[in-house]
Amino acid sequence: MKDLDCIVIGGGAAGLMCAATAGQRGKSVAVLDHANKVGKKILMSGGGRCNFTNYFVEPANYLSQNPHFCKSALSRYTQYDFIELVSRYNLEYHEKTLGQLFCDHKAKDILNILLAECELGGVEITTQCSIEKVEQLTGDTDYRFKLHTTMGAYRCKSLVVASGGLSIPTMGATGFGYDLAKQFGLRITAREASLVPFTFKGELLTLAQSLAGVALPVVISCNNQSFKEAMLFTHKGISGPAVLQISNYWYSGNNIEINFLPDIDLAEQIAQWQSEKSKSELTTLLSRLMPKRFVVAWLAAEHAKACGANSIANKNIADLSRSDIEIIAKLFHAWQCMPAGTEGYKTAEVTRGGVNTDDVSSKTFEAKKVPGLYFIGEVLDVTGWLGGFNFQWAWASGYCAAQHV
Incomplete structure (x- = not known):
């Protein structure tokens, strides 16, 4: 049994951002991902150049049943905050069109920055680790959840679900996050393939x-x-x-x-x-x-x-x-x-719909009725336009949740 302050399920953009930020706040953090490596969608995005944010991010660039939900996080962690982060690593980037920022070289540069940030926070990253069962713990313990995985058992005080949506199943996308939300009584809005031909x-x-x-x-x-x-x-x-x-x-x-x-x-x-x-x-x-x-x-x-x-x-x-x-x-x-x-989820860049934002705090990303359970990134009912907006939502939601785990 491994005991941690925080476990993040999913090693994509939101999950790595959250883990790195929480780790650098002094929390013991592990990222668990069922794929053979983390950051797969980062690596393939933007034609391999990763359109990592946009100069012109506004709440109007996002769709949700609650259009106000995204405002808090986007204002607390802006595109300029992420630009400052990548600039510290001397990332070379350019504006393509309409405010879209791309790496000059390769998308792996963004992933490497996130991994370096995780290393600074002492984050443990475990791949090829499938979650078999999640239990909510009660009684005299600081730990709120127990995870049964193919790599053994874990306990944590905070559990962050950053498992993404249903888009591009060949990259490992599953409905795991939605199933977990339902297990704990959260509602799910209708989901459809989006940003799709x-x-x-x-x-x-x-x-x-x-x-x-x-x-x-x-x-x-x-x-x-x-x-x-x-x-x-x-x-x-x-x-x-x-x-x-x-x-x-x-x-x-x-x-x-x-x-x-x-x-x-x-x-x-x-x-x-x-x-x-x-x-x-x-x-x-x-x-x-x-x-x-x-x-x-x-x-x-x-x-x-x-x-x-x-x-x-x-x-x-x-x-x-x-x-x-x-x-x-x-x-x-x-x-x-x-x-x-x-063309459906096989080519869709995102999933429209997801975990109902009325069941999640827009400030902390904690489920309102389940203390210690957080949802960030694409698994939520927040869908951005093409052009770096979905990555900015990943960075913002991951950063803001990390302040509270």
Whole structure:
């Protein structure tokens, strides 16, 4: 039997941050992880460069049934606090776009910083350690929990659940944290794959497959939320940053709307071409604004035939009527479709939903009805946008919980 002040279940971003911080406060801490190494999602994130935070973190960048829950932690451990930490280790990083900060070299640099911080706090890290049973202890003891694991028994005064969500099961994701929450009477909100590509079926799928590999900047909208970023056609549907972002706000049965020319008023552009007495065909001129392969396929697709746009495609610009222009403008500025679904947890970056935040303190991250039991990171019903926001939630929730374990 090993007795400790704090056990952290899960060696991801939130778990390592919490363990390092608690250890440096003088607590005896162990991290237990069932995988063969810690920090797997850190290593694969950002294309191997780890988008570790964002300059522009706001509570509005997060989804939760309780949108106020994240405010306290994000204000107490900010993006600048984490930047200060990595700067102490001389991490070289850069801003890519939209405030997103990436390592110059490799994601392992971030993991190495966390491991160095854990070492400073005397944290014991045990991998390939599965939790078989968690007991709540009562009676005359300072220890509140007993863990039965494949590496023996442990007792602890504080138990931190940082086991993540269901996304990317090939990296070891399981529903363990949710099961443990239920065991202790905490509620779980509906969970779905998020920050994930959309899939199409039927004619839309055939169209997407014919355009696989074509990327272009768009504004994509759903449920009163819009994002302006790149979109990519795939062999299954659509992907790219814009699609991943809007997937946070999409539910099965919802339509999405896409503006393929977010920076141009197409009706005004066509009017200008007409004023210039251009004799070119519409398709030719549109191909100056968007990839020709996309323009040709889009004007020949079933949705174009349905609104009559395909018959306009080969007209000379000079011959376009006002109604022709309206049809074409709508086709490229306000195209609507209903995705068949998403690619699911196997490619999702995060899990939307999780442990109900109404059952957890926003200050300490302790379960309100279970003293000594804490939940941090992705296992909670807090989901950030793409762009470093979920890592910042991991750092903030892990740091703040560590002040109280």
